[in-house]
Amino acid sequence: MLELVGVTKRYGDGHTALDGIDLALPPGKITVVIGPSGCGKSTLLRLLAGLELPTAGRIRLDGRELHGPSPEVGVVFQEPRLFPWLDLLHNVAFGLSRRLPWAERKALALRAIERVGLEQATGRLPKQLSGGMAQRAALARALVTRPPVLLLDEPFSALDALLRAQLQRELLRLWDEDRPTLLLVTHDLDEAVLLADEVVVLGGRPGRVRARQVIDLPRPREPQRPAFQMLRARLLSALPSYNLEAA
Amino acid sequence: MAAALDSLGRPAEPAAAAAPGRAALRVPRVPAALLGLVLPVALGLLWELAAARGWIVRRLLPPPGAIAAELSELAASGELLRHLLATLHRVALGFVLGVGAATLLGALTGTFEALRRLLDPSLQALRAIPSIAWVPLFVLWFGIFETPKVLLIAVGAFFPVYLGLEAGIRGVDRKLVEVGRVCQLGPLAMIGRILLPAALPAWLTGVRGGLGLAWMFVIAAELMGASEGLGYLLIDGQMSGNAAIILGALLLFAVLGKTSDALLVASTRRLVAWQDTFKSGS
Numbered sequence: 031m032l033e034l035v036g037v038t039k040r041y042g043d044g045h046t047a048l049d050g051i052d053l054a055l056p057p058g059k060i061t062v063v064i065g066p067s068g069c070g071k072s073t074l075l076r077l078l079a080g081l082e083l084p085t086a087g088r089i090r091l092d093g094r095e096l097h098g099p100s101p102e103v104g105v106v107f108q109e110p111r112l113f114p115w116l117d118l119l120h121n122v123a124f125g126l127s128r129r130l131p132w133a134e135r136k137a138l139a140l141r142a143i144e145r146v147g148l149e150q151a152t153g154r155l156p157k158q159l160s161g162g163m164a165q166r167a168a169l170a171r172a173l174v175t176r177p178p179v180l181l182l183d184e185p186f187s188a189l190d191a192l193l194r195a196q197l198q199r200e201l202l203r204l205w206d207e208d209r210p211t212l213l214l215v216t217h218d219l220d221e222a223v224l225l226a227d228e229v230v231v232l233g234g235r236p237g238r239v240r241a242r243q244v245i246d247l248p249r250p251r252e253p254q255r256p257a258f259q260m261l262r263a264r265l266l267s268a269l270p271s272y273n274l275e276a277a
Numbered sequence: 278m279a280a281a282l283d284s285l286g287r288p289a290e291p292a293a294a295a296a297p298g299r300a301a302l303r304v305p306r307v308p309a310a311l312l313g314l315v316l317p318v319a320l321g322l323l324w325e326l327a328a329a330r331g332w333i334v335r336r337l338l339p340p341p342g343a344i345a346a347e348l349s350e351l352a353a354s355g356e357l358l359r360h361l362l363a364t365l366h367r368v369a370l371g372f373v374l375g376v377g378a379a380t381l382l383g384a385l386t387g388t389f390e391a392l393r394r395l396l397d398p399s400l401q402a403l404r405a406i407p408s409i410a411w412v413p414l415f416v417l418w419f420g421i422f423e424t425p426k427v428l429l430i431a432v433g434a435f436f437p438v439y440l441g442l443e444a445g446i447r448g449v450d451r452k453l454v455e456v457g458r459v460c461q462l463g464p465l466a467m468i469g470r471i472l473l474p475a476a477l478p479a480w481l482t483g484v485r486g487g488l489g490l491a492w493m494f495v496i497a498a499e500l501m502g503a504s505e506g507l508g509y510l511l512i513d514g515q516m517s518g519n520a521a522i523i524l525g526a527l528l529l530f531a532v533l534g535k536t537s538d539a540l541l542v543a544s545t546r547r548l549v550a551w552q553d554t555f556k557s558g559s
Contacts, residue, residue: 081455098458105459111452115474115551124470125460157553 031057032078032103032179032211037087038236039073046236047073051087053230053239055179058209062226064216066270070237071215075183078213079105091179104177104210108184110164112156112171118143119152122170142174143167145204162193166200173204180205182214186221198224202249223262224251233270241268339521344528347521351510361529363506364495367423368537371430372491376484378431379438383483387446387476388468400439408432409497416501426498433494434487441483445476478549488541492534 033054039047047070055061065071076082077089080099089096091103104125112121123139130138143149146166156164165185172180182201186194198221205212216222222229223245231241243265247257321341327333328340335343351357382400386393411432415425449472457471473480499508507526514522 079459081458099461101461103459107452107455109452111456113453113456113471113474114553115477124456127461128466155551157551 031055031093032091032213033089034074034077034084035088035090037077037084037089039070039077039082040085048077049236049238051237051239055211055213056227057178057211059227060205060212060214060225061228061230062214062216062222063230063232064219064222064265064269065232065237065240067217068235069232069270071217071232072183074232074237075105075181075213075215078179079103079181101175102177103179103181104172104175106165106168106172106180106182106185108187110156110159110161110168112159112164112167114156117153117155118148118159118167121156121167122174125171125174138174139170142170145173145207146170146200162189162197165189165197169201169204176208176210178210180210180212182212184216185214187216187218194221199250201225219262219265220253222265223247223258224253229265231265231268240270241265243268336518337520339524344521344525347519348525348529351522351525360505360507360510361533363503364499364508365533367426367430367498367506368491368495371427371495372434372488374427375431375434375491376438376487379435379483379487380442380480383439383442383480384446384468384473387443388464388472393443397443404436404440408494412497412501421502426495426501426503429498430491430494433490437486437490438480438483441486442476442480445479445483446472448479449475478552481545481549484545485538485541488537489534492530492537496530 031054034051037051037053038049041047051074053074063071063074073082077084078096080089080096080103083097091100112118113124116124119136119139122142123135126135126138128135140149140152143152146169148163148166148170151159151163151167156167159167165188169185185201186197189197202225214221214225226245229243229245230239231243232238233240243261245261247255247261251258253259253262324333324338325340325342328335328338328343339347348357351360382396386397386400408429411429412425415428419425419428453471453475454467457467462470495506496508496511499506500512503509507529510522510526514520514526
């Protein structure tokens with residue numbers, strides 16, 4: 031269980047991004063954090079990833095306090111962030127410990143590449159991958175260690191609508207295979223209702239938890255269904271009204 | 278990373294999509310290589326003609342034919358090879374030493390802010406000393422033989438490499454470094470697996486500059502007193518009033534400098550082929 035207890039993040043310039051956040055990510059579930067831009071949702075993910083430390087409060091993973099990145103937490107960023115000098119195989123294998131022999135790392139990386147459907151592009155450099163392929167590669171790199179916790183920071187926001195829908199479906203399939211605890215940050219309401227077991231609405235400056243909404247629709251979910259639309263409307267009304275550009 | 282976002286989600290072959298634009302800008306390969314020879318060959322012919330017609334003083338500006346004759350005479354006696362090898366040996370040794378030291382220090386100061394604050398001001402101050410100014414001290418310390426020459430060349434090659442690598446590492450995308458942190462890399466792995474590969478193009482630019490300076494400083498080193506080497510040939514030509522030897526040595530410097538640079542570029546091209554840049558395909 032990954033949890034934040036009274037977490038506040040204040041930057042050196044005095045700007046407070048998050049204020050007194052209490053949040054626990056239920057194991058094996060998908061939690062989606064949604065909120066307008068600037069509400070601190072990316073900061074929340076960076077804290078959980080161990081890339082930043084809270085100014086006050088604690089972040090705990092299975093009861094142990096986190097003071098930095100953990101091997102049990104995988105991260106997919108908004109940009110693919112592939113290493114341009116490594117081919118796809120080596121980019122995906124990058125996440126694996128060098129203590130493992132290369133043959134073993136290679137086998138694990140190939141397996142992860144297969145899981146995201148890129149097996150025909152194993153030898154390609156990032157500059158030879160399309161945007162969608164590159165983001166799949168980033169997903170494979172995070173999945174290769176099979177981390178019990180997976181954090182995704184607006185992973186599909188730079189993709190076109192068709193590709194986004196496809197990758198959302200694939201993410202659900204991948205999640206279903208080993209059921210990691212998954213946290214996804216987005217500003218896309220439909221994405222939130224489509225994927226989440228629970229949606230956390232962040233808002234305000236500094237960011238606080240404004241609302242939480244359990245989504246108990248059976249999967250696969252149909253965005254045209256009235257129940258889907260009703261939940262979407264409920265979330266929309268929970269979002270701060272001063273900044274709806276992202277919704 | 279921005280490049281990956283350009284072709285959002287398009288399943289098209291990006292290499293194929295990029296090709297037409299580049300092809301339009303590229304001059305066909307073989308004529309391009311020959312094109313560079315047009316000017317020197319034309320000048321040489323004109324020069325030869327001018328000397329034959331008596332337009333120039335042959336003693337001061339001997340034509341290419343006379344230079345070639347002088348060089349082949351030196352080559353036949355084995356002298357030329359000896360001088361060439363002496364110079365090449367000094368350049369190679371000094372260059373490797375300078376590049377090695379610069380790479381180590383540049384990697385350290387580029388990576389660790391505390392080390393940069395500690396070392397960089399002193400190194401920048403040393404850089405402000407014209408490298409030739411070290412000669413008297415090096416001679417005093419190490420005598421007049423090989424050591425001061427190699428050291429001078431090393432000093433010359435050091436700074437472009439150091440500056441290039443240090444700036445290259447500091448310019449590495451923070452986002453890639455974060456991936457390294459998420460993957461639990463320690464400081465050494467961070468340097469070896471992310472910072473150095475990412476800074477490799479900047480390092481290579483510095484190495485190229487360093488090689489050019491190594492050639493520049495080998496002359497300075499050999500002019501300060503040598504019994505062999507191309508710099509010795511220059512002095513020898515001046516003393517004996519033989520302009521053909523001087524011009525021959527200059528020509529050899531041009532050929533060696535250009536060749537070593539071309540070899541460096543060709544041997545490292547594969548290392549930076551991953552760059553997704555304007556004209557990276559050419």
